[in-house]
Amino acid sequence: TDENNPTSFANIHCIPSTAPSPTTAVPYLATKCVDSVHHNEKSTKWFTPWGPNQCHKIRDFEEATVKKIEANNIVFAVHIPGPKIEMSPWFQFMLVVLQFEIAFKMYNQIDDGAVVTIDVGLAYRDDTFSDWTELAHSVEQRKLSCNFTAVKTFENEGRYYDCNLLPFMELGSVAHKYYLINIRLPVSERKKTNVGIGEIKDIRLVSIHQNGGFTKVWFAMKTFLTPSIFIIMVWYWRRITMMTRPPVLLEKVIFALGISMTFINIPVEWFSIGFNWTWMLLFGDIRQGIFYAMLLSFWIIFCGEHLMDHTERNNFSVYWKQVGPIAFGSFCLFIFDMCERGVQLKNPFFSIWASDVGTELAMAFIVVAGICACLYFLFLCFMVFQVFRNISGKRSSLPAMTKARRLHYEGLIFRFKFLMLVTLACAAVGSMFPFIISFVNEGHWHWGEHTVQVNSAFFTGMYGMWNLYVFTLMFLYAPSHKRYGDEQCGGGQGSNSGEDLQLTTTVTHVDGLTEIYKMTGKEAQE
Template identity: 50%
Template structure:
């Protein structure tokens, strides 16, 4: 039995490989920290209050805040405004218009496909007024529409229209005097999975219906702001470059690994098949299909990326369970996927829950970008409970993995009792294997810890603004974002390289022709086709004894 590269590679080559992978992983953190800008950017756009002179609600007309088609603007919505007093303007004739993005330093800016996706968050300025009170738990109904235009176009093309309800959660910190603004929580307005156009136009009306209770008790809305969150173009360039490089690298190592497996005179065992599957899923995650967005409008790209990352999480967690379990079980239980059905069932169930939750929001947003699961109290509680439970489940999984790795370490340490009876060369060989495998287990634990932290932080940042954070601070840094991604790739490449079958020439242990620990034949240990390494053979023998 020749074993795997991890066991038969010389210490010099092993150290060189380890240093190379470590430098590669550190470079990912440095690229994110010193080269790439922040992953996301927040742009705030103030509404232009447009006047619709029509006596009836015309939802097919678009009101543009600037340019040749600029609408008739209302200076303010105060009851003393001359236009409002003289013309008796109703709430249906007031249109809050947003041109995204807004101008900067007198120059017109435009959106770019490099922004990848766009999230719009609505902030209301509601004045306290004794004549127009704001009731507790008021429901805001938005008659909202979105249109798009490119730089070479002259007309706006409708993208989506909808009537949406949002729950108002406001409080008045200052004394209740006329003119003071309520402190209101932010409201999700829209989410787009692709930024394929240069300009976006959003029109919002707040029609009142006293019979049905629409927009009754919402106070005096005097202004609106949209906070637009999108991925930085500079970060996208760095991110896509990393994905292209790692896609080629991981795919090359994966092909080399599988060719080594196919050269064996036995079918692949469970650990080898699972490691190959992990490499395939990692390659799918690395595949830079986002580059297609630079020339095509792919609105489902955000959902597709969520599915790819969810599949990687599921495969990575499944691999860790099998990887640790294969070094705990005895020979009679090895190489059987059915032995892990409890662990894998829990992972699959959690992955299905993640998929259903994602489809309930981003799946529906493919047709209606203004839809949100957070619009009702029940939906908000469900979404918050899901995020909290996901974080708790990730923490519990990490603790369980720590327990499994502890059992593996305990199993390996128990095998030291059989080493003194071996020859000096054989004892040194197995001690070297044990030290290498311990280091690999510790690396697995570190990778798992960073993955769990990254998962929890990503969930918290995704829902941060929904909990009323007016600053919309994006706390995670580019270095952590790119570093964790690089760590996944380095970890998978390292495993594929170290667990590939070794091609070393096998000689007899007791030969006197200068054999070393690189070319040792384990003639005293029985092996089966399911065993990958000499360490598994030693573990199986001790377990049977």
């Protein structure tokens, strides 16, 4: 590696920092190997760019022309990782993007809508002496998106196009130490294969994987938070079952939110260190989707159950118009994820963005989900406004109540307002923080000799924030079993003896606050 290259593998891993970066990007330049087998025959040989049994290499295509080597006999080989380095299961996944280096030629320009056909194979091994074992093989197409910034004249021949990065490969696990990629660009004038794609000089790949240090921090957080949320969830449900009444809708929804949070927390990722579970990325997306769908549904039901003027409450069917778009948007994102990562379980080179039809389909799913999100946000804001307006306009009846009852209902109102403010703060942090850190030194801040990885802080901080949010929610809204007697309520001899005012989860089940809104001043005094 080059010490002067800031993107080199060594420099990326040797930055002293207080927290490991979530991912590392490692660039590779493909080596041009020569296949002696005739292009009409099928070669089963794997071409290694360096090390034992390395392939016969050429520097450039001019050398291939001099040696009369056809384009179909050139194999672009990339060994991942570099020399004297091993991959590790702690890397969790490997995403590879591709970029073509194409030189401008007046008589060999890139056609509009040009598509490159790639014959690619992926192999692995766990030592430097055994044979390569094929992991995947596919023939893929990628649409070129290149721009030539200079004037297209003979004087500018040899200058390179500015080509966009193309999706190439994604592995859901890194179970082996060494990986080998062989890329062929078959040329066929009769089939119009790889015709009109310009003069390709080199192929560059960028491999992105999760850092092992960040993986250990992430696993440690999951291992610590799982029992914390599970214990508070068991305690919360025990408090509900101790009540003499059945649980109300909001209590059930809060409990379901705790289950979804626990489902995310369970550190099943520990098994990915010892097993080649390529479906872990898809499984993680499903777990996050379930949690966020449950969280969005909870916010709607939480606000709806606090609208005192509504007579229909404590019934899930009342909220089907609001929860329906959430379920539909989540289903669209699930279908999109299955079309991408679901197919990649069999073919890691597949990309839904590689074709025009796939791109339009993916964009359709994203647009539909975005529309549902906008409608949800507007409706949620409207419900929050209604609840705050009702509470502010009708709490004037509280001073007419006895002290114990007034403190009880003021506590319920305070809990609601506090939770809504915390909710807005969490949502704001989750949506605004990524845009803020994108303008700050590419994701890290320098403090003296140390580097603070803001991306690491964001991922771990957001994960911890939602766990704390769910923990606080169950702690604040667990039913209390306190009993308020006649003396506390100020009832005297004429009041109902042993009046039981239970601090329930929601004010909708405590009919007292609803009665307050219907009372006149005289009735409230009585």
